[in-house]
Amino acid sequence: MNLIAANFPLRPAWTEIDLGKLRRNLQLIRADLPRAVKFLAVVKDEAYGHGAFDVARIAIEEGAWGCGLSTLEEALTLREAGITAPLLLLGERQEAELPWCVEHDLTVCVNEPHTIRKLARVAAARNKRVPVHLKIHTGMSRYGVRWDEALPLVAQIVAENALQLEGVMTHFSQSDEVDKSFANLQLARFHEVLTALAARKISVPLRHACNSGGFLDLPHAHFDMVRTGILMFGIFPSTVCRQIPGIEPVMSVKAKIASLQKLKPGEVVGYGMRYTAPSERRIAVLPIGYGDGFPRVRNTGCALIHGKRAPLIGGIAMDALMVDVTAIPEAQLWDEAVLMGRQGNDEITVHDIAKLKNSVSYDVLTNWRLRLRRKAVNGDTRFIRALI
Numbered sequence: 001m002n003l004i005a006a007n008f009p010l011r012p013a014w015t016e017i018d019l020g021k022l023r024r025n026l027q028l029i030r031a032d033l034p035r036a037v038k039f040l041a042v043v044k045d046e047a048y049g050h051g052a053f054d055v056a057r058i059a060i061e062e063g064a065w066g067c068g069l070s071t072l073e074e075a076l077t078l079r080e081a082g083i084t085a086p087l088l089l090l091g092e093r094q095e096a097e098l099p100w101c102v103e104h105d106l107t108v109c110v111n112e113p114h115t116i117r118k119l120a121r122v123a124a125a126r127n128k129r130v131p132v133h134l135k136i137h138t139g140m141s142r143y144g145v146r147w148d149e150a151l152p153l154v155a156q157i158v159a160e161n162a163l164q165l166e167g168v169m170t171h172f173s174q175s176d177e178v179d180k181s182f183a184n185l186q187l188a189r190f191h192e193v194l195t196a197l198a199a200r201k202i203s204v205p206l207r208h209a210c211n212s213g214g215f216l217d218l219p220h221a222h223f224d225m226v227r228t229g230i231l232m233f234g235i236f237p238s239t240v241c242r243q244i245p246g247i248e249p250v251m252s253v254k255a256k257i258a259s260l261q262k263l264k265p266g267e268v269v270g271y272g273m274r275y276t277a278p279s280e281r282r283i284a285v286l287p288i289g290y291g292d293g294f295p296r297v298r299n300t301g302c303a304l305i306h307g308k309r310a311p312l313i314g315g316i317a318m319d320a321l322m323v324d325v326t327a328i329p330e331a332q333l334w335d336e337a338v339l340m341g342r343q344g345n346d347e348i349t350v351h352d353i354a355k356l357k358n359s360v361s362y363d364v365l366t367n368w369r370l371r372l373r374r375k376a377v378n379g380d381t382r383f384i385r386a387l388i
């Protein structure tokens with residue numbers, strides 16, 4: 001049974017993905033970048049919870065060179081859905097994954113000799129010459145070969161006929177804070193490698209280092225391409241980085257009022273009786289809870305209803321949360337509430353939700369659960385294909 005094709009009724013709690021705003025953000029990013037600099041649309045983890053397929057499709061329409069992904073499965077899913085642009089796998093590859101990468105024309109990041117040798121063998125066996133990007137660690141100590149040990153790998157790649165050194169890349173530990181000293185140290189180390197490559201007359205078409213923060217604040221590190229993730233979704237990586245006017249959040253989280261209750265003074269609400277009514281109150285139940293990714297808070301936060309703030313009361317349940325609508329008498333059953341996003345003149349931002357769970361915007365965006373269906377608006381598809 002294909003529930004989406006059957007026009008299955010949407011649950012009264014959902015994430016809303018504004019594809020029009022996504023497209024506009026991409027256009028603003030493209031317009032802000034020098035013409036010669038390409039951009040990679042980073043759509044790992046279902047495009048930070050926005051739905052990888054439609055984000056990839058629109059990003060490519062708006063000029064992205066290709067898409068960045070983390071896992072083999074993510075990349076194959078996009079290939080299967082018909083995305084033919086370059087797909088760069090940013091994470092690490094196990095040996096068993098390499099034949100799949102070659103078969104489906106996925107671009108692999110490499111940083112150690114064994115994978116390079118195996119990949120070359122697999123490519124040669126299929127009569128293919130495959131592009132690779134050499135990942136260099138310049139101080140983050142995560143993936144990548146150390147900057148001062150990179151040259152032997154370059155030599156190894158160049159010596160393999162079945163491989164083409166298409167890219168060299170690095171990644172910043174901190175690009176969006178006021179203090180750029182560590183980013184500039186990393187950049188100097190990256191330049192050491194590039195200088196050594198130039199001295200050996202090895203030209204690499206795609207040198208790249210910047211994520212969204214670097215794109216905004218480190219124009220001297222743009223090189224040939226930037227890798228934008230969170231900025232496409234209208235979220236600035238920090239409050240102190242450069243802001244591009246007009247960029248707007250793409251995702252909202254909404255629910256409809258599923259029940260209304262009247263409380264007499266002294267009556268309590270929810271599991272653990274965490275809220276006691278100080279006076280007569282009117283409360284609304286929203287059918288969304290920690291099982292949907294809403295932070296498990298109590299008596300903090302709010303929802304927007306009729307453009308007004310309704311405070312959360314009591315503890316959050318798996319499937320429900322309660323808000324006080326005493327001051328919003330017009331609130332009726334099945335009226336729309338906004339848990340994250342804009343309603344009227346007010347807005348609950350991703351950062352507000354991040355504060356509730358003591359985390360960051362990236363974590364909030366990627367942690368809405370899939371049982372909250374994604375409803376695409378202002379685009380040409382009704383649902384982002386949440387289940388492919």
Ligand SMILES: *Cc1c(COP(=O)(O)O)cnc(C)c1O
Pocket residue numbers: 042044090171210211212213227228229230231237
């Ligand atoms: C996730 C990721 C990005 C995108 O980062 P944003 O801060 O979301 O722009 C860029 N490069 C690499 C290697 C990544 O893993």
